[in-house]
Amino acid sequence: MTTAGRTDTAADAPAVAVGRYRWVVVALLFTAMIINYVDRQALGLLKADLTTEFGWSETNYADLVFWFQAAYAIAYLAWGRIIDRIGARFGFGIAFAIWQVGHMATAAAGSFGGFIASRVILGLGEGGAFPSGIKSITEWFPKKERAFATGLFNAGTNIGAIVTPLLIPALTLAFGWKMTFIVTGLMGLVWLPIWLLVYRRPREHKKVSAAELAHIESDPADPVDRIPWIRLLRYRETWAFAIGKFLIDPIWWMFLFWLPDFLGKRHGLDLKTFGPPLVVIYLLSDVGSVGGGWLSSRFMKMGWSINRARKTTMLVCALLAVPVAGAALASNLWVAVLIIGVATAAHQGFSATLYTLPGDVFPRSAVGSVIGIGGMLGAVGGMVFSKYIGGVLEDLGTYTPIFVVAASAYLLALLAVHLLTPKMEPVKI
Structure with a gap:
């Protein structure tokens, strides 16, 4: 077979290097995830300052997180289907533009309703990030490389979480919180034209060699027909992924949106001092x-x-997360940081592996939709957990019950995955 003047048979010669252009795609996805998490985490870092300025309660802040996650849940499901139809190139481009608009619109918020509106727009756009990313990885990598490639691009979330506590406080102290949202939004928009210019499917890309294309397409051919969305709900494999997301995603949301608050309440840190502990935690997450x-x-x-x-x-990841149950009991800051850092690392390792499951068992044409279903359920779990967190902090004023839930979520998620997919075989379409 030939494509763009290349012969696939050439890829069979052992002397021919496979090529590495597919890793350029991973680099672009990695960068997008950095921007994604800078935009997502900025509000959490400014929680104490904005609470003082606007008089928010714990449940008010939980409501902001709730509405972001509600929009994210709806969008995640919708984007999964949209991206299966129009492809990752334009799907990711449109989603990225929407979330940058939502991020910058935060600067115009003068009331609680304004903050909710901007977070809803942000959620509608960010809901397209992971369906696009996983779809891209599925298109560009064979199954044996997908977990590693997913882990690499997912590591961008941790770099974003590292950059944010260094960048946001510096910009806020220098220019104020409103200009912080505008400056970071404009910086992020630089990525969009690069993505649109560079990304194509492997068979449409002139820089992909015949050898690399053969490597990418080394798995058995998938059915070309799209699978109706409602039909995907009949498969246990869909629910294995979705229930796993429902159980573990809320824990990551908690780490992302409440860690600065935990460090402030338990260890007395503020906008000027919680940067280094957060950097350490998210460096461990990257690992x-x-x-x-x-x-x-x-x-x-x-x-x-x-x-x-x-x-x-x-x-392995689920067991490493168990000690986080005692994180709130640690009186020493750096002991708490180490416990939480290992738990966030465990989450990211578990999550990167879980994200590969739809591509392992479903044809490429269905991966975006399955990811969308799971992401929606994960965001719904986050909505429930955010209400729980707000209530616990309002009534009890301690993070201990929250961390106990976090410690058990991963073992429960693995149990659900195993019971629903005991052999993890390709679904019979």
């Missing part, structure tokens, strides 16, 4: 994201089945 993807791919290279490799990796 977990890349390490989890690497471990799963390494197991497969050792000859393990997808089922054994993925579930063993998730079990």
Whole structure:
């Protein structure tokens, strides 16, 4: 077979290098995730200042998180289907533009309703990020590399979480919180034209060699027909991914939106001082994201089945998250940082592995939709958990019950995945 003047048979020659252009796609996705998390986390870092300025209660802030997650849930489901139809290139481009508008619109918020509106727009756009990213990885990587590639691009979320506590306080102290949203939004928009210019499907890309294309397409061919969205709900594999997301996503939301508040209340940190602890926590998260993807791919290279490799990796991550139950009891700041950092690393390793499951068992044409279903359920779980967090902090004033829930979520998620997909075999369409 030939494409754009290339012969696939050339890829069979052992002397021909496979090529590495697919990693350029990972680099673009990695950068987008950095921007995504700067935009998402900025409000959480400014919680104490905005609470003072606008007189918010704990439940007010929980409501802001709730409405962001509600929009994110709806958008995640919708974007999954949209991206399966129009592709990752334009799908991601449109989603990115929407969330940058929502992020910058925060600067115009003068009331609680204004903040809710801007967070809803942000959620509607950011809901397209992971369906687009996973769709891109599925298009550009064979199954044996997807977990590692997913871990790499997902590591951008942690870099974003590292950059944010360094960037946002500096900009806020220098220019005020409103200009902070505008400046970071304009900086992020630089990514959009680069994505639109660079991204194509592998067979449409002139810089992909025949050898690399053969490597990308080395898995058995998928059915070309799209699968109706409602039909996907009949498969246990869809629910294995979705229930896993429902259980673990709320924990990451908690880390992302409430860690600055926890560090302030428990250890007396503020906008000028919580940067270094957060940087350490999210550096550890990066190790977990890349390490989890690497471990799963390494197991497969050792000859393990997808089922054994993925579930063993998730079990290791789930066990590493258990000690976070005692994070609020640690009186020493850096002991708490280490416990939480290991838990966030465990989350990212678990999450990167979980994200590969739809691509492992569904045809490429359905991956975006399955990711959308799971992401929606994950955001719904986040909505429920945000209300729980707000109520606990309002009534009890302690993070201990919250961290206890976080410690158990990953083992429960792995149990659900295993019960629903005991062999993790490709679905029969």
